[in-house]
Amino acid sequence: MYSTTKSKELFESGQKSLVRGLCSDIHKGAWQEYPVYMSYGKGSKCYDVDGNSYIDYLLAFGPMILGYAPEAVSKAVKEQIDKASLLAAPTEDMVALCNKLCEIIPSAEKVSVLLNSGSEADVHAVRLARAYTGKTRIVKFEGHYHGWMDELKVSNEALKESLLGPRNNPWKLRHANGQVEPIHVITAPYNDLNYLETLFKRRSNEIAGVILEPIMCNAEPVFPRKGFLEGLRELTLKYDIALIFDEVITGFRTALGGAQEYFGVTPDISTFAKAIAGGYPLSAVVGREEVVSAGNLSAGTFNGNSLCVAAALATIGELEKPGVYEELERKSQSMADGLIKLGKKHGLQITSQAAGGIWSMVFGTEEALVDYRDHFGKVDKAMYQRVAEACMERGVRLNPWRGRLYMSTAHTDKDIRCTLDVLDDIFSQL
Numbered sequence: 038m039y040s041t042t043k044s045k046e047l048f049e050s051g052q053k054s055l056v057r058g059l060c061s062d063i064h065k066g067a068w069q070e071y072p073v074y075m076s077y078g079k080g081s082k083c084y085d086v087d088g089n090s091y092i093d094y095l096l097a098f099g100p101m102i103l104g105y106a107p108e109a110v111s112k113a114v115k116e117q118i119d120k121a122s123l124l125a126a127p128t129e130d131m132v133a134l135c136n137k138l139c140e141i142i143p144s145a146e147k148v149s150v151l152l153n154s155g156s157e158a159d160v161h162a163v164r165l166a167r168a169y170t171g172k173t174r175i176v177k178f179e180g181h182y183h184g185w186m187d188e189l190k191v192s193n194e195a196l197k198e199s200l201l202g203p204r205n206n207p208w209k210l211r212h213a214n215g216q217v218e219p220i221h222v223i224t225a226p227y228n229d230l231n232y233l234e235t236l237f238k239r240r241s242n243e244i245a246g247v248i249l250e251p252i253m254c255n256a257e258p259v260f261p262r263k264g265f266l267e268g269l270r271e272l273t274l275k276y277d278i279a280l281i282f283d284e285v286i287t288g289f290r291t292a293l294g295g296a297q298e299y300f301g302v303t304p305d306i307s308t309f310a311k312a313i314a315g316g317y318p319l320s321a322v323v324g325r326e327e328v329v330s331a332g333n334l335s336a337g338t339f340n341g342n343s344l345c346v347a348a349a350l351a352t353i354g355e356l357e358k359p360g361v362y363e364e365l366e367r368k369s370q371s372m373a374d375g376l377i378k379l380g381k382k383h384g385l386q387i388t389s390q391a392a393g394g395i396w397s398m399v400f401g402t403e404e405a406l407v408d409y410r411d412h413f414g415k416v417d418k419a420m421y422q423r424v425a426e427a428c429m430e431r432g433v434r435l436n437p438w439r440g441r442l443y444m445s446t447a448h449t450d451k452d453i454r455c456t457l458d459v460l461d462d463i464f465s466q467l
């Protein structure tokens with residue numbers, strides 16, 4: 038009998054000292070009265086405080102590309118702990134990591150800086166675009182998430198479509214109490230080159246950069262239309278606008294060189310975080326030398342700290358072994374294929390796509406989504422959340438918000454078969 042009594046008690050106790058009982062609002066799913074408190078993880082599984090185990094496809098929202106507590110990373114970090122976690126000086130390992138990033142990431146002629154989170158990296162990337170072009174406005178797409186900082190957390194978690202304004206002149210939806218107006222940001226629909234060409238024709242003298250998730254992962258995943266990334270690259274070159282790939286999710290997850298390698302499109306600036314260090318907080322901003330050399334950010338107490346650099350070197354060491362990404366893609370694809378088969382078997386409308394270690398589970402449509410606004414008419418989010426809840430009770434942990442799911446190198450074919458059996462059982466009872 039599935040029980041989470043201890044989690045419930047901890048939530049009650051935690052709320053006495055911590056606002057809402059959470060350090061991140063996404064740690065409690067939309068359907069949950071209280072979050073499940075986790076105790077530890079190993080490989081493809083995590084274990085909660087009540088002793089339940091879960092095959093995990095959340096993977097801590099992305100970083101655990103090698104699964105939980107991967108030996109190579111834990112060993113490197115333990116060795117580094119005995120030497121020093123932080124030295125406030127450049128180190129030999131930092132040089133090795135930056136050289137490695139330039140070797141494996143197509144756009145990385147130079148690393149601009151190593152930071153601690155994706156949010157910081159995106160703020161810095163946007164600054165670089167401004168420093169390089171001498172312009173100020175930044176175009177961001179509806180539904181895309183670039184961290185929680187004031188200027189960039191715009192129009193990505195709308196409760197209803199009307200809050201986004203008209204599609205041909207979208208508003209800038211803010212999310213947090215106290216968030217200032219993002220005056221330098223322009224929002225646009227994703228996957229629409231005609232819209233962008235018209236916008237750039239009118240306003241390219243103000244636009245410093247375009248930032249995007251090459252695969253929009255922060256809603257039900259939306260893949261770029263064929264030719265969209267290539268077309269965007271051409272347009273940004275034509276109008277002297279810096280192209281910024283936010284590879285915080287896609288980096289080290291779709292391919293060793295990120296989505297830019299996967300899709301064969303090279304941006305001017307890109308940001309990496311999450312999977313880069315296998316579960317330790319490190320981010321990197323990289324790009325064309327001329328562009329990334331235009332900025333001068335040089336502060337940050339924990340920038341390039343020795344523990345996270347050691348973790349990143351060990352993670353990349355594992356990821357660059359032959360066949361890793363083929364195997365990740367094969368496993369993600371078998372989840373996607375299995376889901377589509379189950380949809381047919383149970384008469385459910387399901388879309389599922391895969392790229393490297395990312396796969397999706399979207400209810401309510403059998404067509405791939407094109408932009409953020411599709412979510413409001415087409416996607417059955419409530420169904421997804423019912424399925425996620427039922428999965429938890431049967432020992433499978435999905436993203437508690439939306440059908441963006443991950444695969445790690447630690448997942449086995451047995452995990453996948455077992456997960457598809459669980460879904461089969463749940464679908465038969467819906």
Ligand SMILES: Cc1ncc(COP(=O)(O)O)c(C=O)c1O
Nearest residue numbers: 154155156182183184250285286
């Ligand atoms: C695409 C993308 N960019 C930026 C961020 C922000 O990264 P962090 O949470 O490390 O600040 C996230 C986080 O989920 C993300 O998914």
